[in-house]
Amino acid sequence: MTAKTDRAAWLKGGTAECSVEPAAPDRPYRLVLLGAPGVGKGTQAELLSRNLGACQLSTGDVFRAAKSSDACERSPKLNEAIEFMRRGALVPDETVLGIVRERARCLRCRGGFLLDGFPRTVAQAEALSELLRQERVDLDAVLSYELPIERIISRLGGRRTCEKCKAVFHVESIPPKKEGVCDHCGGQLIQREDDRPESIRVRMEAYERSTRPLADYYAAQGLLRTVSAEGSPEAIFQRSLEALNR
Ligand code: AMP
Secondary structure (H helix, E strand, C coil), X not given: CCCCCCCHHHHHCCCCCCCCCCCCCCCCEEEEEEECCCCCHHHHHHHHHHHHCCEEEEHHHHHHXXXXXXXXXXXXXXXXXXXXXXXXXXXXHHHHHHHHHHCXXXXXCCCEEEEECCCCCXXXXXXXXXXXXXXXXXXXXXXXXXXXXXXXXXXXXXXXXXXXXXXXXXXXXXXXXXXCECCCCCCEEECCHHHCHHHHHHHHXXXXXHHCHHHHHHHCCCCEEEEECCCCHHHHHHHHHHXXXX
């Protein structure tokens, strides 16, 4: 297991540096994780990150970090992005790509990377290919997590996140010891604004329309590995490792 970095370079952008440099593994992995909201992609990204040493680069985390920062420090584009996120809609490609381009050095992270929640449209995937070419790095694989839609809706509706440490629970499958309280830090558990029923519907529609076509895009490049997202996080993680060794 590798120590988790604080991901400051990714979350803050600009000249921010990570306080913990990732170790350079013998084999740095450079992966894209695909899957509908609620398949457990974020949890797998964390497990893979801890085990492979690769840095979790989540665009959703960048927007959430911006949302909890001082409103006066945010650019108009970022404020606009937060509004899209609140509704469960996709943030426009131009804004997302601006954010990723500003953080392009993270693609050269010596520990490797796991792109989580990006790309989400074919236009983003094409822009990513160009960025990777410029940074002279190649993708190793694209892991696509698959789960039937009814299971996804139940997972999202019951998901609760710690306000402080961001640990994720589920009211039925991973309940906290004390209702509404984080087991790890005692913080308050909240429902993400975009996990509310009206936002879930918008997010699923956006996924079907814009993100699902990415599976074909990466299959055509021979990079796609599908992974069933049924079962416990550990079982899915084992399947992810098997998919990488396939
Ligand atoms: P996530 O945590 O990946 O589910 O992202 C949360 C929200 O952030 C999404 O519902 C979108 O509103 C926004 N978002 C994150 N990544 C992207 C992206 N690559 N393209 C468009 N919107 C995004």
